[in-house]
Each structure stands twice: as structure tokens, then as C-alpha cells.
Amino acid sequence: MLPYLGAIGIMTGAELPPVQTVTVLAGYCLLMVLPALVLLLGRTVAGRLVEPPLRRLAAWLERTGGETTAWIVGIVGFILAREAATALDLFDRIGELV
Numbered sequence: 001m002l003p004y005l006g007a008i009g010i011m012t013g014a015e016l017p018p019v020q021t022v023t024v025l026a027g028y029c030l031l032m033v034l035p036a037l038v039l040l041l042g043r044t045v046a047g048r049l050v051e052p053p054l055r056r057l058a059a060w061l062e063r064t065g066g067e068t069t070a071w072i073v074g075i076v077g078f079i080l081a082r083e084a085a086t087a088l089d090l091f092d093r094i095g096e097l098v
Contacts, residue, residue, distance in 0.1 A: 002076070004032070 007028050011021050042050050085091060 004028070 007025070011024060016024065039054075043054070
């Protein structure tokens, strides 16, 4: 969801015309959905050949999913805290104290 919200923010900041915004957004959504469609097609067409690599991928995701989620939450939390500190001018106030 974060890349989608980032794309919306970039398009809003670029002040594109509505038609161009819808076109770019539709292209972005297609780009994000395309890998899942390719995997679905591969599984449908060559299920027996594709199933072993998909099982290995699923096992790897199960092993590393918690750590990956923790990193993502930590990075997003840091960015949000930094933006809040910037919006509140905390860095300037700390500079005044030093």
C-alpha cells in the first residue's frame, strides 16, 4: 500500500490533468498486478513444473516474513517520526539550545 500512496502523492504534487492522472494510475495498477497474473498463468499452464519452486518460495517467506515485517515497520516508523519532528521544527529548536 505504501508505494501506491507514494505514487498518489507524486501525482498530486505534479498537478497532472485528470485524464493523465487516471492513465498513470491505471498503468501503475497494471504494473503492480502483472507479476501476480504471470504467476497465476504459470501455475495454471505448468502446475507440476512450477509447484516445487513455489513451495520453496512459500517456505522461505514463512521463515523470513516476521523479520521483514519488523524491518518495514521500523523504517516506516522512523520516517514518520522524522517527518513529525520536521513539521514541529524540533531540529531547529534543538539547534537553538546548543
